[in-house]
Amino acid sequence: MARQTRKLEKSDPGPAGRFAAGEDPAKREQxxxxxxxxFMKLGFDAASMNDITREAGVSKGTIYVYFQNKEDLFGAIVAREKERITARMRDILAGSEEVEDGLYRFGIGFTTHITSPSVxxxxxxxxxxxxxxxxLCRYFFNSSSINVRTVLDDFIKRHVSLGNLKVEDTDLAARQFIDMTxxxxxxFRLFGDLDDVPPRDEMDRTVKGAIRVFMAAYGNHDASVTAKTPEPA
Structure with a gap:
């Protein structure tokens, strides 16, 4: 009887428990x-591959097995950070049944992230x-792939289908809410007018104000939708 074998996935270790060159996810993350x-300490131009090898604790040869050059490596950082915040925002919205609750949690969460020192x-x-x-800059700021804006867009579409919102252009509505919050x-943070993440009371005031504007424009008033923003923890 023929023996069935399973083809190794790209990130699977081989029979000896070792990954093929350039395929170890833990090494890539390292x-x-x-x-x-x-990059955060020196900036892109001043950073060298030698600096990165020392910080990562790997040889330069190992880095080039995973990444073609410094630009490729920077692009991988951008992609990973976008994936992380997108997943976080998706989880926040998935746990919110009410429109206003989801918008509030999204607004606070995203504003905290986008104004953090690392971002x-x-x-x-x-x-x-x-x-x-x-x-790379186009990917960072306006990627057509799944991102924070498309996650909010999906949330808005879901509540349109439930009859809680009336929105013709959900992509525009998502952009408007993100910009308002x-x-x-x-x-202010980007150009140095704020030294750190905004105070929670200021974010709270801004996000709640944005929700009132959003619901005034897009709330299904025929269904007597009323704003119910939660109090900050």
Whole structure:
């Protein structure tokens, strides 16, 4: 009787428990973590592959097995951070049954993230390389793939289908809400007018105000939808 074998997936270790060259996810994360620390400290231009090898604790040869160059490595950092915040926002919205509750938690969560020191440093780094790496900058700011905006768009569509909202252009509505809740804070942080994440009471006031505007524009008033924003913890 023929023996059945299972083809190894790309990230599966081989028979000896070892990954093929360039396929170990833990090693890849180790390199990305090291590179992120260097880029945040030195900036993209000043950072060298030697700096990254020291910080990551791997050889330069190992880095080149996983990444073609410094630009490729920076792109991997951007992609990973976008995936993480997108997953976090998706989880927040998945746990919210009420429109206003979901919007509130999304607004606070995203504003806290987008104004954090690590994100602001990354944004400044991206802006600094826009002339040399326009495709990366487009991916960072306006990717057509799944991102925070598309996750909010899906949430809005779900509540349109439930009859809680009336929205013709859900993508526009998602963009408007994101800008109302985080836009001003983000600009203040990016250009140095704020030294850290905004105070919680300021975020709370801004997000609740954005929800009132959003519901005035898109709430299904025929169904007597009323704003029910939760109090901050």
């Amino acid at each position: 390199i990305i973590d090291g590179a992120k620390a260097v 602001i440093n990354a944004m400044r780094t991206v802006i600094g390389v826009v002339d040399r790496m326009p495709s 985080s836009g001003t804070f983000f600009k």
